[in-house]
Amino acid sequence: MASYLVTGVSRGLGFEFLKQLSNNSDNTVFGLVRDKAATDKKVKSELGERANVHILAADITNYDAVKKSADHVAKVTGGKLDYLIANAAYQSEVRASAGIGDFTDQPELLEKDLLDSFNINVVGNIHLINLYLPLILKGTTKKVIAISTGMADIDFIAKFGVTIGSPYAISKAAMNAAVAKFSAQYAGQGVLFLNISPGLVNTRPFDNPTEEQKQGAAIMLARFRDYAPHFTGPITPTESVNHVMSVINKASVENGDGGSFVSHFGNKQWL
Numbered sequence: 001m002a003s004y005l006v007t008g009v010s011r012g013l014g015f016e017f018l019k020q021l022s023n024n025s026d027n028t029v030f031g032l033v034r035d036k037a038a039t040d041k042k043v044k045s046e047l048g049e050r051a052n053v054h055i056l057a058a059d060i061t062n063y064d065a066v067k068k069s070a071d072h073v074a075k076v077t078g079g080k081l082d083y084l085i086a087n088a089a090y091q092s093e094v095r096a097s098a099g100i101g102d103f104t105d106q107p108e109l110l111e112k113d114l115l116d117s118f119n120i121n122v123v124g125n126i127h128l129i130n131l132y133l134p135l136i137l138k139g140t141t142k143k144v145i146a147i148s149t150g151m152a153d154i155d156f157i158a159k160f161g162v163t164i165g166s167p168y169a170i171s172k173a174a175m176n177a178a179v180a181k182f183s184a185q186y187a188g189q190g191v192l193f194l195n196i197s198p199g200l201v202n203t204r205p206f207d208n209p210t211e212e213q214k215q216g217a218a219i220m221l222a223r224f225r226d227y228a229p230h231f232t233g234p235i236t237p238t239e240s241v242n243h244v245m246s247v248i249n250k251a252s253v254e255n256g257d258g259g260s261f262v263s264h265f266g267n268k269q270w271l
């Protein structure tokens with residue numbers, strides 16, 4: 001029997017984590033969302049009544065709301081938590097196909113997007129981890145996972161000319177460093193911290209893409225094929241979460257995995 005807290009379970013990979021983990025009725029699964037009523041409704045209609053699912057409301061940029069959620073979880077579990085999966089993210093769509101040098105006419109837009117990405121994907125997640133750490137330290141498994149992205153791999157960016165999504169990639173790379181810092185501080189107390197990229201997953205199909213988005217997607221698909229000739233397209237949330245959970249289950253502080261940044265295959269193969 002294990003307890004999990006997953007952020008961003010309203011849709012996409014977060015909902016898939018919630019579904020797969022709560023399929024085992026021995027697990028207790030807490031899902032953090034911004035719109036609790038909408039997620040409660042979705043859970044009920046797609047998963048049915050599940051007594052082991054608890055949906056809690058908090059925007060991860062709202063420190064007090066996240067703290068309240070941790071207090072609530074502690075009350076239900078007797079003060080402990082086994083797994084924290086920091087999945088929620090701001091994936092900017094602000095000219096996401098443009099390169100970092102293409103904003104000279106809109107510097108304020110670039111600045112806002114950098115700060116929004118940093119605020120949610122880094123500051124929000126660092127507060128989240130700090131607020132839940134007392135529970136994790138009392139848990140049995142003691143695993144904290146940040147869902148990252150191969151787009152934050154500096155060697156991959158440089159070698160394969162990955163120009164798109166700069167504020168997002170920069171914020172995720174910063175979070176990779178934050179997770180390594182947490183690991184440096186808490187590995188001695190048995191807490192595993194890990195950054196895992198979920199692969200390219202079809203969670204958000206483009207509706208009515210702009211010309212810039214179409215061009216950006218075509219360029220990136222070509223780059224991805226250069227990088228991974230076997231790559232045929234995005235995987236499903238089910239496939240991705242299966243892979244990610246297998247990496248989480250195998251990883252340990254003892255094996256030297258603490259603070260590392262790996263793919264859904266458990267290595268540096270991002271696609």
Ligand SMILES: NC(=O)c1ccc[n+]([C@@H]2O[C@H](COP(=O)([O-])OP(=O)(O)OC[C@H]3O[C@@H](n4cnc5c(N)ncnc54)[C@H](OP(=O)(O)O)[C@@H]3O)[C@@H](O)[C@H]2O)c1
Nearest residue numbers: 008010011012013034059060087088089147149200201203
């Ligand atoms: N899909 C991919 O191909 C891919 C590839 C690499 C990495 N990833 C990573 O995988 C994770 C999940 O991606 P996804 O594709 O499932 O994303 P998604 O469908 O866009 O879902 C994002 C989730 O994050 C939540 N969220 C956003 N801002 C939030 C905030 N301030 N406070 C609380 N929740 C917030 C959203 O809640 P609302 O419903 O309230 O907006 C939503 O539940 C992310 O960390 C992403 O960076 C995804």
